[in-house]
Amino acid sequence: MKIAIAGTGYVGLVTGVCLAEVGHDNVVCVDIDENKVELMKSGKSPIYEADLEELMKKNYSIGRIDYTVDYQSAYKDAEIIMIAVGTPERKDGSANLDYIKKVAKQIASSITKDTLVVIKSTVPIGTNQDIEKYIRKNLKNNVKVEVASNPEFLSQGTAVKDTLNASRIVIGVESLWAQEMLEKVYKPFNQPIVATNRNSAEMIKYASNDFLALKISFMNDIANLCEIVGANIEDVALGMSYDERIGSKFLKAGIGYGGSCFPKDTKALHWLSTHNGYELKTIKAAIEVNECQKLRLVRKASRLVESFEGMKVAVLGLTFKPGTDDLREAPSITNIEYLVDRGANVIAYDPVGIENTKKIFKENIKYTTSIDEAIKDAEACFIMTEWKEIINYDVINYKEKMKKALIFDGRNCYKIEDMKNLGIEYYSIGR
Numbered sequence: 001m002k003i004a005i006a007g008t009g010y011v012g013l014v015t016g017v018c019l020a021e022v023g024h025d026n027v028v029c030v031d032i033d034e035n036k037v038e039l040m041k042s043g044k045s046p047i048y049e050a051d052l053e054e055l056m057k058k059n060y061s062i063g064r065i066d067y068t069v070d071y072q073s074a075y076k077d078a079e080i081i082m083i084a085v086g087t088p089e090r091k092d093g094s095a096n097l098d099y100i101k102k103v104a105k106q107i108a109s110s111i112t113k114d115t116l117v118v119i120k121s122t123v124p125i126g127t128n129q130d131i132e133k134y135i136r137k138n139l140k141n142n143v144k145v146e147v148a149s150n151p152e153f154l155s156q157g158t159a160v161k162d163t164l165n166a167s168r169i170v171i172g173v174e175s176l177w178a179q180e181m182l183e184k185v186y187k188p189f190n191q192p193i194v195a196t197n198r199n200s201a202e203m204i205k206y207a208s209n210d211f212l213a214l215k216i217s218f219m220n221d222i223a224n225l226c227e228i229v230g231a232n233i234e235d236v237a238l239g240m241s242y243d244e245r246i247g248s249k250f251l252k253a254g255i256g257y258g259g260s261c262f263p264k265d266t267k268a269l270h271w272l273s274t275h276n277g278y279e280l281k282t283i284k285a286a287i288e289v290n291e292c293q294k295l296r297l298v299r300k301a302s303r304l305v306e307s308f309e310g311m312k313v314a315v316l317g318l319t320f321k322p323g324t325d326d327l328r329e330a331p332s333i334t335n336i337e338y339l340v341d342r343g344a345n346v347i348a349y350d351p352v353g354i355e356n357t358k359k360i361f362k363e364n365i366k367y368t369t370s371i372d373e374a375i376k377d378a379e380a381c382f383i384m385t386e387w388k389e390i391i392n393y394d395v396i397n398y399k400e401k402m403k404k405a406l407i408f409d410g411r412n413c414y415k416i417e418d419m420k421n422l423g424i425e426y427y428s429i430g431r
């Protein structure tokens with residue numbers, strides 16, 4: 001079965017490689033970026049993801065997967081074409097479907113046999129139906145084409161593991177033909193399949209992400225109250241987690257959620273609801289809490305510090321979470337902007353995110369891959385990502401190397417007692 005995939009980002013490349021890994025022997029990944037394609041052909045991954053490069057090399061060398069910019073040759077005789085291009089946020093919060101439409105147009109002009117088009121990208125409810133109509137209207141050759149929804153649930157940093165061990169495969173189909181095709185594709189993964197209609201499948205993706213975002217915002221809200229009333233959010237989360245109805249995951253309070261999904265997917269669903277004359281009040285609250293949360297620590301710091309002007313400030317952790325080089329919507333960006341605007345000399349540390357940070361801040365801040373160097377002579381330090389390098393760092397260094405041991409920890413990396421015993425002025429979230 002020939003499977004073509006449009007887009008080789010986190011979703012497209014990982015999906016392609018994992019399909020090959022479980023035995024599909026004719027997977028072609030298409031991208032418009034020639035440099036990316038050349039890089040992938042040479043066995044290198046354009047993104048930082050655990051285990052990805054190893055599986056790319058293995059499956060490329062045995063001829064199960066290939067990479068190309070030539071979409072026509074990739075799509076023309078594919079039985080399945082998966083769309084995994086970006087659906088970024090528009091200024092008004094709605095999802096921008098331009099990339100999806102572009103691929104749909106390329107598919108319509110290329111296919112020469114019956115094809116199932118599968119949308120893996122996160123798209124607003126009704127998009128699968130619209131794209132099907134669009135492709136059928138623009139078809140160059142007289143073939144059968146159907147569109148099925150197959151939203152993706154992988155997390156960055158654990159994308160390969162998540163794909164090979166997915167909790168469920170959601171497929172949104174309108175025919176038995178489409179359902180059987182997708183069941184065949186996913187059979188080797190041996191994961192539970194939830195088959196619904198297309199609109200429900202599209203909604204499952206948004207509802208899942210927005211529920212998780214809401215869970216985080218709820219815990220951040222409670223954490224802020226904990227600080228006021230003298231409770232400890234970590235003890236509170238632990239106590240809550242024993243209730244199976246609540247669960248133990250996504251209860252971690254912090255500096256707010258970031259990444260390429262939660263921020264845009266909460267806004268897109270909220271936009272869609274208001275556009276349909278209904279207000280999703282819970283999602284609105286999740287978004288608002290997150291916006292405030294991102295600046296909570298710098299605001300606290302500015303009440304304690306007279307001025308940031310000329311002050312050396314270390315920012316530890318730049319990516320939106322550990323295990324990825326991605327800075328999309330990372331809280332670190334908002335915080336660094338705040339500090340730079342107020343005249344701070346920021347030195348930023350991250351084990352893998354420096355190159356992507358440079359694209360955003362250029363020469364406006366300094367960069368390092370050493371925590372020691374970042375904190376040396378600094379008068380304040382902000383922690384934005386819970387990298388293990390930061391968690392495992394010997395905290396005595398803050399006392400010994402900083403000009404003033406003043407730490408604002410947005411990810412609760414250290415024990416309050418340890419910091420207190422060392423005489424470090426330490427502020428974290430909800431404790």
Ligand SMILES: NC(=O)c1ccc[n+]([C@@H]2O[C@H](COP(=O)([O-])OP(=O)(O)OC[C@H]3O[C@@H](n4cnc5c(N)ncnc54)[C@H](O)[C@@H]3O)[C@@H](O)[C@H]2O)c1
Pocket residue numbers: 006007008009010011012030031032033036084085086087099102103120121122123152153154155156260261
């Ligand atoms: N990143 C995640 O963890 C994740 C998880 C689940 C779902 N999603 C959703 O999946 C979609 C893709 O996200 P991503 O993070 O993988 O995107 P990405 O930005 O990392 O990658 C998109 C890729 O598509 C390529 N592209 C653009 N137009 C193209 C075209 N016409 N033909 C071929 N390639 C083209 C781009 O060059 C880029 O390499 C989004 O809708 C996102 O919301 C993402």
Ligand SMILES: O=c1ccn([C@@H]2O[C@H](COP(=O)(O)OP(=O)(O)O[C@H]3O[C@H](CO)[C@@H](O)[C@H](O)[C@H]3O)[C@@H](O)[C@H]2O)c(=O)[nH]1
Pocket residue numbers: 122152153154155156157209212216249250251252253254255256257258259260261262320321
């Ligand atoms: O208890 C928690 C858990 C996460 N976060 C933050 O939430 C954001 C997102 O984290 P995570 O969900 O682990 O990463 P993503 O790669 O963005 O994955 C989410 O978004 C993907 C894209 O849609 C989905 O496929 C995944 O299922 C969904 O978890 C990050 O900034 C985390 O720091 C918290 O603050 N507290």
